[in-house]
Amino acid sequence: MSLNLDSKTPSGPLEKKWEQHKFESKLINPANRRKFEVIVVGTGLAGASAAATLGELGYKVKAFCFQDSPRRAHSIAAQGGINAAKNYQNDGDSVHRLFYDTIKGGDFRSRESNVHRLAEVSVSIIDHCVALGVPFAREYGGLLDNRSFGGAQVSRTFYARGQTGQQLLLGAYSALNRQIAAGSVEMFPRTELMDVVLVDGHAKGIVTRDLTTGAIQTWAADCVIMATGGYGNVFYLSTNAKGSNVTATYRAHRRGAAFANPCYTQIHPTCIPVAGDHQSKLTLMSESLRNDGRVWVPKKKGDTRASSQIPEDERDYYLERKYPSFGNLAPRDISSRSAKEVCDEGRGVGPGGLGVYLDFADSIKRLGEDKIRERYGNLFDMYHQITGENAYHGPMRIFPAVHYTMGGLWVDYNLMSNVPGLFVLGEANFSDHGANRLGASALMQGLADGYFVIPYTIGNYLAPQVGKRPTTDHPAFKQTEAEVRANIHKLLSIKGKRSVDSFHRELGLIMWDHCGMARTEKSLTRALKRLPELRQEFWQNVNVPGENESLNTSLERAGRVADFLEFGELMCLDALTRKESCGGHFREEYQTPDGEALRNDEEYSHVAAWEYQGEGNAPIRHVEPLTFDNVKLATRSYK
């Protein structure tokens, strides 16, 4: 079977593509917009902004989220900021520079056209968020303040203390609320997507489960938008919220949507280290801390002295040493891998030697404790809360943790997957970050997709679809609903001995050990042997108590873990077949003599998009070649 991976990238010069595409995109007149029903799954930055904007334009929107309120989506936890090429600081920023930094930061594995569009609309995002009342940080003169962030040498990051994601999400949530009140958006919280319904090959609806009553329902629409976030929880321990899952995108994959670059996962360098086996999640400390914190470990192996007892000349500020021009602001993948290296050498600090210091002593001396408190007070409080340690008096201990996933469902320039009518926004798609995402770019992409891209591009699909919406009486809905019910029944009737969580933890360990910060052919092959065994055990021995017709948290998690178990295999397969190192994907076999990622542009300058072939069958790897006409492929150097 052939898969259509036409990116529909507009022709013409890079900086004119989006303008031209907007002009050429089909418009739908206001009277007709009312006739179209759009389903939006997920209400984070991408989903909430899309639902609000489409509602504002007059489409009839139904929005779904599994949390008890759209305001809970995990975008809320983003701390550091949002990038935009405003050049308010007069430090040489421009749309082209943001574009270039993002392409380079992604290790030349993203589409030029999409990334340039992202950089272009970044400036409008800030304007719109200010208009919505997002309380960005200000200078005394009343102007917007900026800070710098990893992977860039300009200050282009806008922020609201350490709670930028929260404030941007609450802004989008308020826009969504306005549309709910106006009747253009209907909101369904505590409602989880169970499957996508395809009619004649087009995504025309979904099946959901009401998480409080267990009611299984079908919903028909003219198209479906998924903005359901990333799959970092395949590792069990990650900085994602506990509920974050791959189910929506994976079920869409099973229905034919290609999954692109699943092996691209981002390991964030500044998280609080693991404290014990009971740990349920990892907590991120914003990367913005690296603006004023210095990363170091002892020069000596196995040095157990307290940090204050280690004299200056016995400390190794390894990021400053290895990357003098970017120093502590080296991109995430490089910082994480460097931390792993020094810990592997036996120079890690804290329990188990799995940690490095992030030290604010110099900044406190230079700026005073009050200034540091003003910039990062909530982060220092959080660190204190979790570890019981005071980081104003001694360095923080940090360690890398899974944080973001660059891979996702394949989409074209219109953000539509290869399944007509299925759009994918935000972290759930693969489009803009290549093999590594720069800090403060996730918020930018989520809002770009929702506020400024989908409202234009959706018309290209919808315009010829007038009157083609099926009803839920269509046999495809009945069939999909029956499959969903059968799957739930199966999970509930196994009545095995092991809890859902124990399977999830074991899966996470396999993924972290074999498909984590560094991967090898050997480790991936081992994981690919182990995962089907674990999946088989799951389906024979999982214990899901209770029934469908009530709030049943075990059942919710069982469905998600079942999908993670299949998805983990796809990730390993993708990592195994990408025989190069790039960004967040580091294959130990492919590195430079000094340990940097070694790309293979001749053979792997492409997107790998996987096509599902049914349970137990190997998926097919398709390729979308990446061409670079506006940047020169270079070895990423931050030295």
Place this chain on the structure above:
Amino acid sequence: MNLHLKVWRQKNPATKGALVSYEARNIPEDCSFLEMLDLVNEDLLSRGEEPIAFDHDCREGICGMCSLTINGIPHGPSETTTCQLYMRKFKDGQTIYIEPFRASAFPLLRDLAVNRSAFDRIQQAGGFISAHVGAAPDGNAILVPKTDADHAMEAAACIGCGACAAACPNASAMLFVGAKVTHLAALPQGQPERERRVLAMVRRMDAEGFGNCSNYLECEAVCPAEISTTVIGQLNRDYAHALAKESL
């Protein structure tokens, strides 16, 4: 450490609930409160019982989904959310009462999970600025003095968890409503709809069955986002002003 738990169990809104005793054994003190409940649930599962249902998501104190009234205090004995409460705050052998957030406007769903959609409906009534996409002026065209922006940010930090209403003897939501009203009233962008907003939000709040403020200040004491009750003063002033203007 070992703990004696008394946990509210209630299958659904229609059935009666009761406090049920559980023993939590060998709990590390670096564990968070929710991780302690995870361990108790794993134990219940291994004995073929249904786990305790409770709401949670981000587990880093920002999403506002976790709740729980712990020994009578919403979010328990620390100034944070339940998910950021660590077991080192408790003593070995201690008895801990765990109940849902209680307020008539937060109907119970199961065990410790309650429905807080009333908060969403209050926000839908007016907690927004009507700015449509594409119409905004340049971000720096609207100057906001730093002190005003900081003031707005302090109020905007509300995480919508509902602890304020659960702690209040009147189940008042005025800290929650005051926070949004204050956030938007502190900014120039929020002025055009300032009066409409406060009237609509207060009326919705009353219709949802939340009570009024009579200065117990329990809300401020439990608020994990450290929202100050000065926002209630702001809410009252703005409401009185808007009401007076409306009656003209």
